[in-house]
């Protein structure tokens with residue numbers, strides 16, 4: 001199949017350039033249009049929307065079907081320029097045949113392409129946010145992915161949330177993806193017998209025990225999920241609750257009970273995780289014999305498959321093997337590649353095997369909560385930067401998680417240090433930021449999301465204003481020749497977009513791969529990703545800069561562009577004169593044009 005680069009001038013006359021395969025052994029960026037005088041480039045004209053008066057008459061009939069009202073176009077969920085309530089507009093009988101959520105629509109109209117947020121936002125859903133209206137408020141506020149932590153809540157509870165999110169997507173045109181996070185074989189405390197928390201004071205002696213309680217929890221007593229706990233632990237060990245938020249020292253062992261002295265006071269939360277340090281280093285063998293995916297996790301995974309979640313985040317990944325195992329399990333049970341597997345990097349082993357784990361996964365999470373309990377805290381920032389860089393190099397989305405706005409669990413305003421931390425993750429160009437307790441059980445979930453949104457927007461703008469184009473050299477990753485061509489096309493498209501100052505890159509992608517390749521380049525302009533299925537659209541919502549739309553399209557780029565321009569224009573989401581670069585994975589083409 002000949003590869004084509006299409007170039008259409010601002011006067012809307014596109015030029016079609018056919019090149020033999022061999023030309024593509026060089027990066028596309030080295031293919032200069034100047035080397036091929038425009039006069040030798042065969043051109044075809046492209047038809048604009050039916051509202052354009054300057055169409056070539058010869059193409060009217062061939063493309064008039066492109067404004068058919070049966071076309072369905074779905075916009076992404078809100079980038080949250082405003083807090084007004086979302087009105088359902090999922091009306092396919094609409095004259096323009098568009099389904100779109102009003103948040104994105106309003107934002108694009110009011111602020112234009114460039115102002116859209118590039119960094120994606122994830123909210124952990126918990127008691128503070130599980131109601132339909134609360135979920136809707138988060139979607140309006142910019143939530144791209146809802147995370148369910150299977151450490152907490154029953155499957156019925158999680159099912160309720162999943163169904164509410166799905167309803168929200170169907171009724172209001174959002175594309176909020178669902179990420180299920182496995183519990184993993186970590187050692188954690190039991191619940192607190194109904195108490196929301198328990199305060200451990202300095203100098204108090206608490207009992208950690210593997211005994212089950214018949215009735216209510218005895219005072220200053222905590223149950224532990226790991227049967228071998230009392231045997232393994234030694235007097236003098238340090239016991240860290242929730243990554244060091246509260247600390248104890250083991251002072252005595254009495255059968256199944258372990259007496260511990262509180263050395264750093266704080267709040268104990270139900271099912272908080274526990275780590276152990278001995279002589280200044282983490283005791284790793286403690287859960288080394290436990291499988292990464294426990295039998296309870298496998299049941300949760302089956303539940304996730306049945307409920308059609310979009311991502312499964314695997315806790316305490318140690319090697320690529322477990323990721324490969326889960327991926328083949330999913331491939332056999334879910335309809336082929338529909339669930340993305342995210343590796344949580346939160347252990348020493350996962351740092352040791354980082355590249356192979358990320359290569360095997362569909363994305364990674366910098367799970368700083370547990371990571372900070374396994375390596376010294378001062379090493380966490382360097383680990384974060386390395387994980388973000390490896391993910392970018394290997395073209396996998398990366399999430400920065402835990403304690404971004406921890407103080408907002410209790411207070412309506414973040415600390416300056418928290419804002420600086422969020423800014424750093426945005427500046428590193430991570431794909432997504434995640435809220436945990438802030439949205440799950442905090443007092444100000446919407447405000448916390450607003451802080452992530454406004455800080456992301458501001459830092460992204462600052463970075464663009466400073467014109468700090470990144471010169472991160474992106475290593476070649478494509479294995480097949482076709483993959484290599486796609487990669488070069490996307491690299492070139494992003495470079496052209498920056499150099500020409502275009503308003504948006506349009507990418508037509510069936511699997512989503514081409515969109516991720518454009519996202520990887522982190523271009524200055526937003527990326528409109530058009531894909532044919534709702535599941536791909538939702539998964540794209542995790543990736544930096546992608547505004548995913550669902551659109552039925554063909555392998556005829558001319559008609560796809562006509563259709564897109566017409567649909568987006570009729571909703572006022574783009575306007576005549578906007579400069580766009582379009583790439584497609586079906587034709588492997590690049591086109592530059594003004595919206596007619």
Ligand SMILES: Nc1ncnc2c1ncn2[C@@H]1O[C@H](COP(=O)(O)OP(=O)(O)O)[C@@H](O)[C@H]1O
Pocket residue numbers: 124125126127149151152153269270271272273369436437438440441
């Ligand atoms: N589904 C849920 N049901 C009840 N509480 C939850 C749920 N999800 C999260 N939480 C609460 O939010 C806190 C922070 O969430 P997260 O960081 O995901 O969990 P953890 O602290 O266990 O690592 C949890 O400690 C828990 O108190």
Ligand SMILES: C=C(OP(=O)(O)O)C(=O)O
Pocket residue numbers: 149151181273315346366367368369370371401402436
């Ligand atoms: C995100 C994390 O995992 P979890 O909240 O499940 O402990 C973390 O440890 O930072």
Ligand SMILES: [K+]
Pocket residue numbers: 149150151181182183184315
């Ligand atoms: K978890």
Ligand SMILES: [Mg+2]
Pocket residue numbers: 315346367369370
């Ligand atoms: Mg963790």
